[in-house]
Amino acid sequence: MTEPILQTRGLSRDFGPFRAVDDLSLTIQKGSITGLIGPNGAGKSTCFNLLTGMLAPTAGQIMLNGQDVTRQRPDQLFSAGLGRTFQIPRPFSRMSVLENVMLAPLNQTGERIVGPFLRRARVHDEEARIRARALEVLDFVTLAPLADHPAGQISGGQMKLLELARVLMGDPELILLDEPAAGVNPTLTGILIGKIEELNRQGKTFVIIEHDMDFVMQHCDPVIALAEGRKVFEGTAAQAQADPVLLDAYLGAMAHG
Numbered sequence: 001m002t003e004p005i006l007q008t009r010g011l012s013r014d015f016g017p018f019r020a021v022d023d024l025s026l027t028i029q030k031g032s033i034t035g036l037i038g039p040n041g042a043g044k045s046t047c048f049n050l051l052t053g054m055l056a057p058t059a060g061q062i063m064l065n066g067q068d069v070t071r072q073r074p075d076q077l078f079s080a081g082l083g084r085t086f087q088i089p090r091p092f093s094r095m096s097v098l099e100n101v102m103l104a105p106l107n108q109t110g111e112r113i114v115g116p117f118l119r120r121a122r123v124h125d126e127e128a129r130i131r132a133r134a135l136e137v138l139d140f141v142t143l144a145p146l147a148d149h150p151a152g153q154i155s156g157g158q159m160k161l162l163e164l165a166r167v168l169m170g171d172p173e174l175i176l177l178d179e180p181a182a183g184v185n186p187t188l189t190g191i192l193i194g195k196i197e198e199l200n201r202q203g204k205t206f207v208i209i210e211h212d213m214d215f216v217m218q219h220c221d222p223v224i225a226l227a228e229g230r231k232v233f234e235g236t237a238a239q240a241q242a243d244p245v246l247l248d249a250y251l252g253a254m255a256h257g
């Protein structure tokens, strides 16, 4: 029995007179790895920005686990179990890999109002807890040996793994990945895919924007295609591969895009 984790109804976003996302109704099933594809400018990143509260929709509704979360802020959505990575990671480059991961968690006691004496003890405990958790997720994404390196000096692929580590600090149920394989060498892509599949087996749901069609066909099911802000295809990877209209209009456009 499948159950939706995320749904949108009539989601739209205008930039001036231009409609980047147009009346989009999506259902993401719990436990799936959904691929979101479409040519450049189709509205995929705008869609992620809407889903994660970074942009307000012009119209429509977003439901997370049956709750209306339309217009919630990114931090509220992160607390509610929705994490995302960016197409181009921007870590704090002079801080270490470990420090970058430690910055991710929310609800740190130090920021709340408690007595100074109690606060010092709690902050100390909490920092130790956060550090231990950060080391654990770094180990999971295979970056533990680079924990003390400046984040600006690791490779593009390692930055993608760092992004995943930051997201995992919040232990989200649903993870949106924006082009995880772009610019990443095959070895690190292989590691990343292995981690995504391991997390998926543990019950996490993924939505992945990816231009690499081999990646999508091998690892995503279902596949949703957007073009000009609208959903133009939804089906299995095999159906996507066999759909002549999709192949011609969208996969072809992407291959040349």
Ligand SMILES: Nc1ncnc2c1ncn2[C@@H]1O[C@H](COP(=O)(O)OP(=O)(O)OP(=O)(O)O)[C@@H](O)[C@H]1O
Pocket: 015, 020, 038, 039, 040, 041, 042, 043, 044, 045, 046, 047
């Ligand atoms: N902040 C903005 N202001 C104006 N137009 C925007 C803005 N953000 C996106 N757009 C436009 O909306 C359309 C969709 O862009 P979006 O980045 O969502 O597409 P995409 O499918 O993610 O493309 P790509 O595959 O190239 O990343 C594009 O035409 C883009 O120029």
